[in-house]
Amino acid sequence: MRRKAEAGPPANGTMEFSKDKKIIFSGVQPSGNLTIGNYLGAIKNFGLFQETYNCLYCVVDMHAITVRQDPAELRRRTYETLALYMASGLDPEKNVLFVQSHVPAHAQLGWVLDCFTMFGELSRMTQFKDKSAKNAQNINAGLFTYPSLMAADILLYQVDLVPVGIDQMQHIELTRDIANRFNQIYSDTFKVPEAYIPKTGMKINSLADPTKKMSKSDENQNACVYLLDDRDTIIRKFKRAVTDSDTVVKSAPEKDGINNLMTIYSCFTGKTFEEIEREFDGRGYGDFKLAVGEACADALSPLQTEFHRLMNDKAYLETVMKNGSDYASYLANKTLSKVYRKVGFIAK
Numbered sequence: 001m002r003r004k005a006e007a008g009p010p011a012n013g014t015m016e017f018s019k020d021k022k023i024i025f026s027g028v029q030p031s032g033n034l035t036i037g038n039y040l041g042a043i044k045n046f047g048l049f050q051e052t053y054n055c056l057y058c059v060v061d062m063h064a065i066t067v068r069q070d071p072a073e074l075r076r077r078t079y080e081t082l083a084l085y086m087a088s089g090l091d092p093e094k095n096v097l098f099v100q101s102h103v104p105a106h107a108q109l110g111w112v113l114d115c116f117t118m119f120g121e122l123s124r125m126t127q128f129k130d131k132s133a134k135n136a137q138n139i140n141a142g143l144f145t146y147p148s149l150m151a152a153d154i155l156l157y158q159v160d161l162v163p164v165g166i167d168q169m170q171h172i173e174l175t176r177d178i179a180n181r182f183n184q185i186y187s188d189t190f191k192v193p194e195a196y197i198p199k200t201g202m203k204i205n206s207l208a209d210p211t212k213k214m215s216k217s218d219e220n221q222n223a224c225v226y227l228l229d230d231r232d233t234i235i236r237k238f239k240r241a242v243t244d245s246d247t248v249v250k251s252a253p254e255k256d257g258i259n260n261l262m263t264i265y266s267c268f269t270g271k272t273f274e275e276i277e278r279e280f281d282g283r284g285y286g287d288f289k290l291a292v293g294e295a296c297a298d299a300l301s302p303l304q305t306e307f308h309r310l311m312n313d314k315a316y317l318e319t320v321m322k323n324g325s326d327y328a329s330y331l332a333n334k335t336l337s338k339v340y341r342k343v344g345f346i347a348k
């Protein structure tokens, strides 16, 4: 019997990766309403690469079920996360936008990589420890092996760069270790990826406790500014943001609250910390908090308009996710077949 010829790229899509461009991959979980932390740490930066790299951006719904989700809400948030990618400027003609569960190769490589990831390594993951503490009644195996599925997401596409917030650095390092381990045992199979962490915005903190990361699964709604919050809500949340008892708008190591607000203002306006300190010289925290709220609301307003327009056209979102997953499957299956062959599985 003859081997089947390798399938070419799907005919329906308009996308085709260019051979001489580097590859980018990142993902966001549809596990809650997206916050300005997700935006400034990750999504806003995704658009920076679309002209110069081959980019894949995934809505990682399989990762989201490591924490119990309501099925209807998960489905809605999956559409919403895709729409937010596009509303933030990601053009589906230039980026492969898709949903993780539509590309079975993620789960398939995830299993293989589980067998190359050590219990001790997974036990050291900070995100696992934090999430186990928060979900003590549901410390499931998926929560534990989350990082090897994340490694599969990345390694399937021979990725060069992964734009993420600083909280994901530990997972990227583990991905590199898994890739190197596999490559050493079976010869070069995976590209070893690097993280891209933005200088400003790598960690946006909670407005209620500025020593903690702003997280979309935080129960306190006032701790987070959501991308879909209306203008009044945004301004109110910044007004109530926890700051220290000082009144001077000046950064200092111990002033977590004001450092966080200055970071947010800097991300939305492009101003440096020195420029911000000069702008608010002689003015108090009240003025500054109002300015941060207004800058944030102004920046999010066009994104929100575009988001609502896209959400009214589900059929279009479905076409985007279908084309994206067809092309992603084509790329992913190339790596998966190599891996299956190397570990000793018989080709079908």
Ligand code: ATP
Pocket: 027, 028, 029, 030, 031, 032, 035, 037, 038, 039, 040, 041, 042, 043, 163, 164, 165, 166, 167, 168, 201, 202, 203, 204, 205, 213, 214, 215, 216, 217, 218
């Ligand atoms: P959850 O609370 O459900 O764990 P999350 O808010 O941490 O979610 P993820 O979907 O896990 O969000 O992360 C998506 C991307 O957003 C990742 O690249 C992550 O590093 C980044 N990110 C999340 N929160 C922040 C934050 N507060 N500051 C900067 N980047 C962030």
Ligand code: LTN
Pocket: 025, 026, 027, 028, 029, 060, 063, 149, 150, 153, 154, 162, 163, 164, 168, 171
């Ligand atoms: N683990 C990430 C989400 C995620 C991801 C990825 C990010 C899943 N797979 C691949 C970058 C690349 C998170 O919890 N923030």
